[in-house]
Each structure stands twice: as structure tokens, then as C-alpha cells.
Amino acid sequence: MRKLPLHPGARGxxxxxxxxxxxxxxxILTHDMMAEGTHFQEGGDLADxxxxxxxxxxxxxxxxxxxxxxxxxxxxxxxxxxxxxEGLYEALSAHDVPLLGGDTIxxxxxxxxxxxxxxxxxxxxxxxxxxxQIGDQLYVTGLLGCAxxxxxxxxxxxxxxxxxxxxxxxxxxxxxHVSAMMDISDGLxxxxxxxxxxxEVSIAIDSALVPVASNKRRNECMRWGxxxxxxxxxxxxxxxxVDCMRIGTVEPQGFAxxxxxxxxxxxxxxxxxxx
Ligand SMILES: Nc1ncnc2c1ncn2[C@@H]1O[C@H](COP(=O)(O)OP(=O)(O)OP(=O)(O)O)[C@@H](O)[C@H]1O
Ligand SMILES: Cc1ncc(C[n+]2csc(CCOP(=O)(O)O)c2C)c(N)n1
Ligand SMILES: [Mg+2]
Numbered sequence: 001m002r003k004l005p006l007h008p009g010a011r012g013x014x015x016x017x018x019x020x021x022x023x024x025x026x027x028i029l030t031h032d033m034m035a036e037g038t039h040f041q042e043g044g045d046l047a048d049x050x051x052x053x054x055x056x057x058x059x060x061x062x063x064x065x066x067x068x069x070x071x072x073x074x075x076x077x078x079x080x081x082x083x084x085x086e087g088l089y090e091a092l093s094a095h096d097v098p099l100l101g102g103d104t105i106x107x108x109x110x111x112x113x114x115x116x117x118x119x120x121x122x123x124x125x126x127x128x129x130x131x132x133q134i135g136d137q138l139y140v141t142g143l144l145g146c147a148x149x150x151x152x153x154x155x156x157x158x159x160x161x162x163x164x165x166x167x168x169x170x171x172x173x174x175x176x177h178v179s180a181m182m183d184i185s186d187g188l189x190x191x192x193x194x195x196x197x198x199x200e201v202s203i204a205i206d207s208a209l210v211p212v213a214s215n216k217r218r219n220e221c222m223r224w225g226x227x228x229x230x231x232x233x234x235x236x237x238x239x240x241x242v243d244c245m246r247i248g249t250v251e252p253q254g255f256a257x258x259x260x261x262x263x264x265x266x267x268x269x270x271x272x273x274x275x
Contacts (some may be wrong), residue, residue, distance in 0.1 A: 015123065026120065031115065048087060053115045054095065060117065061168070062171035063171055063199055064127055066120060067172065068097040068119045072100050073102035074104075076113065077105065132203065132250045132269055136233040140229055141230045141236060145212045147224065181233075187225035192205060192231065206247060232244075232252065236261075
């Protein structure tokens with residue numbers, strides 16, 4: 001896809017969102033889809049699917065420090081649509097973001113939902129994945145692995161899987177300070193690997209510092225994904241303005257983008273959820 005004619009705001013299709021400067025405004029745009037059987041189960045509660053569709057898109061906006069403006073929904077009709085609308089209502093109200101429009105279709109076979117989220121930059125330059133500098137410190141918000149435990153049925157963590165919270169407030173507080181920022185959708189290890197590659201540095205993670213939901217399953221918590229927390233780098237002297245943990249350090253680019261507990265990791269395979 002990178003061979004297609006790309007807008008400069010597409011950031012080479014290597015970032016969470018596209019950035020569009022129009023006059024004095026900077027718009028931030030993203031689109032994420034969910035498919036039956038992959039992202040939500042047939043017969044499951046579509047209120048949760050609708051909430052999650054909104055949350056995962058707002059999470060990409062959050063990772064660029066955007067304030068949401070509105071959403072465009074691509075909806076395929078089917079059973080459970082009333083619940084879908086209830087979940088959508090709850091998500092729009094909870095995040096104070098209105099619907100702008102969309103499209104509704106009939107389908108045969110599996111259903112898919114798409115959502116385009118449009119936001120306004122709260123700070124320019126808009127944080128990217130590619131700005132991590134040697135000597136910066138790596139941080140993460142929240143606790144990783146909650147979504148995995150929720151998916152497995154742990155009642156304490158069901159909401160983390162079904163109803164994730166996009167870190168919009170944190171993203172806006174961080175945007176003026178970070179050298180790089182992204183959300184973690186595919187697992188800490190894989191997403192850190194991507195940030196390091198985009199920034200042309202190596203990033204060293206100290207796994208003992210990573211806040212995880214299950215100490216026994218620390219490794220899985222760092223790989224499973226769907227936690228929608230923020231991953232970011234700050235200069236050494238900058239105090240983080242939000243609740244977060246320091247988990248690593250940015251180093252000069254070596255042969256491996258990721259250094260995990262002093263071990264170089266060259267191959268992204270197996271680091272996280274790959275689509
Ligand atoms: N079909 C597509 N057409 C154009 N650009 C795409 C397409 N699929 C992905 N991209 C672009 O590739 C980049 C990475 O996409 P990806 O979906 O991995 O990021 P994400 O939204 O942060 O992650 P996730 O989908 O796991 O939440 C983004 O810039 C995205 O716009
Ligand atoms: C059985 C099972 N194994 C793994 C996962 C993890 N997973 C699925 S979708 C996704 C995030 C991004 O999706 P996309 O990039 O397609 O939008 C992740 C991390 C899961 N939910 N269920
Ligand atoms: Mg993202």
C-alpha cells in the first residue's frame with residue numbers, strides 16, 4: 001500500500017493517524033474496522049462491539065493528543081442492531097463525541113463495522129511514532145494484560161476487554177512533552193519494536209518495570225495486546241504529566257530495534273498480535 005500515491009499527511013502509513021493541515025487548523029484522522037469472528041463474536045452483545053469500535057478509534061486519536069470532533073460509521077445490518085445502537089449511544093455520551101454520518105448496508109455472510117474518527121490537534125507538531133531520541137526514557141500508562149484476562153473471562157477484567165477506555169485526557173496532557181507517542185493495540189513488545197524502527201533507534205525494555213495485570217503471566221501480558229494504553233518517550237529531564245511507569249530507555253540504533261532485558265530482538269514475529 002505504501003506504493004500508492006500518498007498524501008504527506010499519511011506519514012508514510014507508518015503512524016496511528018493521518019494529519020491534515022487546513023488553514024490554522026490541524027485535523028487528525030483515523031479509521032479502524034471490526035469484523036465478525038475476528039474482533040467480535042457472532043451472537044455476542046453488539047453493544048460491547050459498538051463501544052469498542054468507538055474506543056479503538058478514539059485511542060488512535062488520543063495517541064496524537066487530539067480532541068475528538070466527530071465520527072463517521074460504516075454499519076452492516078443484522079441481528080442485534082438495537083444493542084449496537086445502545087452501545088454506540090453510551091460510547092458517544094461517555095466520550096462526548098457526536099456522530100457526523102456514515103453508511104448502512106445489507107450484507108451476506110460475515111458482518112464488519114468501520115469507523116472514521118476526526119479530531120483536532122491540541123498541540124503541534126502532532127506527536128508521531130518516529131521521534132524517539134537517544135537518551136529518552138520510555139513510559140507506558142495503565143496496566144498491561146487486563147484485556148487478555150477479560151477475554152479469558154476473569155470478571156475483574158471483563159470491562160478492559162469489552163469496554164476499553166481511550167486515554168484521551170492523558171494523550172492531550174502528554175502531546176506537548178513527548179518525543180514519540182502511539183497507542184498499544186497489538187502488544188507492548190511489538191508496538192515498541194515498531195516505535196523503535198520508525199524512530200531509527202533501539203529501545204531497551206526492562207521487563208521487571210512493566211506494570212502487568214498478572215505477574216505469573218508477565219510475558220503474555222506484554223504480547224497479547226488490546227490494552228489501548230499509551231506508549232511514549234520523554235527526554236530524561238522531563239517529569240511525566242500523567243500517571244505512568246518508566247519501562248525502558250532509548251539507545252543508539254543497533255542491529256536490533258528492540259532490546260528486551262539486554263537481549264536483542266531482530267524479528268518482530270511472535271512479539272504481539274499480527275494481522
Ligand atoms: N487499508 C488501508 N488503506 C490505507 N492505509 C492503511 C490501510 N490499513 C492500514 N493503513 C495505515 O497503516 C498504518 C498502520 O495501521 P494499523 O491499523 O496497524 O494502525 P493502528 O490503527 O494504530 O492499529 P490497530 O488497527 O491495531 O488499532 C496507519 O497509518 C493506517 O492508516
Ligand atoms: C483469540 C485472540 N487472540 C488474540 C487477540 C488479540 N487481538 C485481536 S484484535 C487485536 C488488536 C488489533 O486488531 P486489528 O489490528 O486487527 O484492528 C488484538 C491484540 C484476540 N483478541 N483474541
Ligand atoms: Mg494505534
